[in-house]
Amino acid sequence: MTNNWKYIVLMGIAMPTTAALAQSSDAGRRAVDLERYQQAKSIYKSQLNDKDAADNAYFALGDIYLRTEKPDSAAYYFNQGISKNSKSYINHVGLGKIELEKGNQAAAEQHFEEALKGRGKKDPYVLAMIGEAYVEAPNATDAQITKGIDYLKQSLERESKNPVANVILGDAYLKLKKGGEAMSAYDKAIQLDDKYAKAYLRRGQLYTSSRNFPEAEKAFQQAIEIDPSFAPVYRDLGELYYFAGQYDKALSTFKKYVDMAEKTPETQAKYASFLFLTKNYDQALQVAEQVLQQEPDNTVMNRLRAYSYLELGQPDKALQAMEQYLQKVDPNKLIAQDYEYYGRILAKNSQPEKAVENLQKALEMDPTKVELYQELANAYASTGKYDQAITVLNKKRETIKPSNADFYYMGNIYMMAGEDMVKANNPQKAAEYFKLADETYANVTKDNPTYPYAYLWRARANASQDPETEQGLAKPYYEEFIKLTANEKDKFKQDLIEANSYLGYYYYLKGDRANATKYWTEVKTLDPGNEQAATALAEINKSKKP
Numbered sequence: 001m002t003n004n005w006k007y008i009v010l011m012g013i014a015m016p017t018t019a020a021l022a023q024s025s026d027a028g029r030r031a032v033d034l035e036r037y038q039q040a041k042s043i044y045k046s047q048l049n050d051k052d053a054a055d056n057a058y059f060a061l062g063d064i065y066l067r068t069e070k071p072d073s074a075a076y077y078f079n080q081g082i083s084k085n086s087k088s089y090i091n092h093v094g095l096g097k098i099e100l101e102k103g104n105q106a107a108a109e110q111h112f113e114e115a116l117k118g119r120g121k122k123d124p125y126v127l128a129m130i131g132e133a134y135v136e137a138p139n140a141t142d143a144q145i146t147k148g149i150d151y152l153k154q155s156l157e158r159e160s161k162n163p164v165a166n167v168i169l170g171d172a173y174l175k176l177k178k179g180g181e182a183m184s185a186y187d188k189a190i191q192l193d194d195k196y197a198k199a200y201l202r203r204g205q206l207y208t209s210s211r212n213f214p215e216a217e218k219a220f221q222q223a224i225e226i227d228p229s230f231a232p233v234y235r236d237l238g239e240l241y242y243f244a245g246q247y248d249k250a251l252s253t254f255k256k257y258v259d260m261a262e263k264t265p266e267t268q269a270k271y272a273s274f275l276f277l278t279k280n281y282d283q284a285l286q287v288a289e290q291v292l293q294q295e296p297d298n299t300v301m302n303r304l305r306a307y308s309y310l311e312l313g314q315p316d317k318a319l320q321a322m323e324q325y326l327q328k329v330d331p332n333k334l335i336a337q338d339y340e341y342y343g344r345i346l347a348k349n350s351q352p353e354k355a356v357e358n359l360q361k362a363l364e365m366d367p368t369k370v371e372l373y374q375e376l377a378n379a380y381a382s383t384g385k386y387d388q389a390i391t392v393l394n395k396k397r398e399t400i401k402p403s404n405a406d407f408y409y410m411g412n413i414y415m416m417a418g419e420d421m422v423k424a425n426n427p428q429k430a431a432e433y434f435k436l437a438d439e440t441y442a443n444v445t446k447d448n449p450t451y452p453y454a455y456l457w458r459a460r461a462n463a464s465q466d467p468e469t470e471q472g473l474a475k476p477y478y479e480e481f482i483k484l485t486a487n488e489k490d491k492f493k494q495d496l497i498e499a500n501s502y503l504g505y506y507y508y509l510k511g512d513r514a515n516a517t518k519y520w521t522e523v524k525t526l527d528p529g530n531e532q533a534a535t536a537l538a539e540i541n542k543s544k545k546p
Contacts (some may be wrong), residue, residue, distance in 0.1 A: 022308050028060055033198055033347045036262045037064050054085035056156055062094045068266075071098050089120030098139040105144075108133070127155035128165045135172040163189035163196045170202055174209075178339050188389050197223040197230045202231070225235055231260035236272065237435050247278045265291045269301055276304055281311040295350055299329055307341050314347035336366035343372075348377050355379040363452050370399050374409055384434075386417035404444050404451070411440040411457055430464075437461040453482040463502065472506050479503070489526065497526050504536060 031040035047057040058081030066074035081091035092152035096111030112130050120126045134148030149263045152169045161422035170185030189199040204219035205244040234543040238254030258271045268291045275284035285308040302325040309318035320341050345533040373396035380389035393410045418433030438461035443452035459477035478499040487491040504519035
């Protein structure tokens, strides 16, 4: 379930009370499960005057604010809960979660120690929420996750029939890449409550991550059968269809999520991201613009706006949008794709040197993006730095087995270098580059001996080594190209005109009027209005001896 636009799934949602952990009828909890956070806030705010509000409503509100990235509001409600009841151990857990969000584990542990004083150390809910805090800590280490698992196990020892704690335990094992243990925990949650839709959602997510798409779809559909209004499952089912290449189905399913989910800029931002993933760039741009009207500094939407303009073939607007985005975003939050797209945008705006700089950064951050090697090589080539371009392509060849396209692009760069040497009046160096081009294209004819274009490429490389056509170096390759395309003349018409013109000229120079006439006549057949063929045939006829 990972890709460049994967949305952050809010995992292991906190529940309002220990008893409520097993009560699917709790309205606030259900709203949170459905990711209807505004609705959940309204429900819990209406409970702030209840007798047990300190442990219930205040903690639930704080946790919702924390999960929606509003830590100051979260701290307010956690502290209010403690002020209402000094023995509200669960709110100390909330304050500890905030410290973990900040990366301050020592301060977090102090709050957890407060939470475990008195009856807190025996409260399964307190123990479960401490466990969840460690599991969900940003960039949680294996040690933190393991500590979280220990607390979750303590919670389950005191309240074994707790499906929610089992789901959080499964999430912890999943983060440790222990898929078997994760699935066991999710299965246990379902055994305890076979109507717990979130447990099926998690099973589907796990199956998706292991690319078992049929079982993933089955789990998601089970969640929908239990609760057709469970919006998050439509999001993940839509992603599943996307990974399976069923883009239309993916988009229609994800649209159900958007229609059911809370109408917030965040939901619209997720939709815009998914539209981009499914290559609906114009719609993605429209939705992104709508989000930016409400949240002008939204990082993902500013990023998406620039990306979409490039994909829509508007590089000037893409450059403007990207530079606006770079002014707004924290440099530490830039991702490899930002440098990738900025490099591509710069290349389209005729700024190859800056394009090289950014494409290099993208590859440094994510060396697996092998497709960028070609773009980086093109950027080098456009500045005349052919040797660097070839070095980049050779590095790609070290990473993955080269394809026909790789040999084609590398050969083209050698051809470009040779043409520059011709212009620089350095025929010896030009010939060296053209020879390297031919040797590169030869890799294709070796592996794919019936691929016509490879012979055409070799013909051009050899023709460039023999500009006066004295040696006929291109002759065998043009002949093979004509042979391989004999039954598809319409498809290869322009290239056949080139091949026959070369051979007609070659034979004319050799004084072989019969073959010269043959090939120039074929040019006329392919292109009746071809002036070069008409002139050549007239010259041949004029030079015939009486």
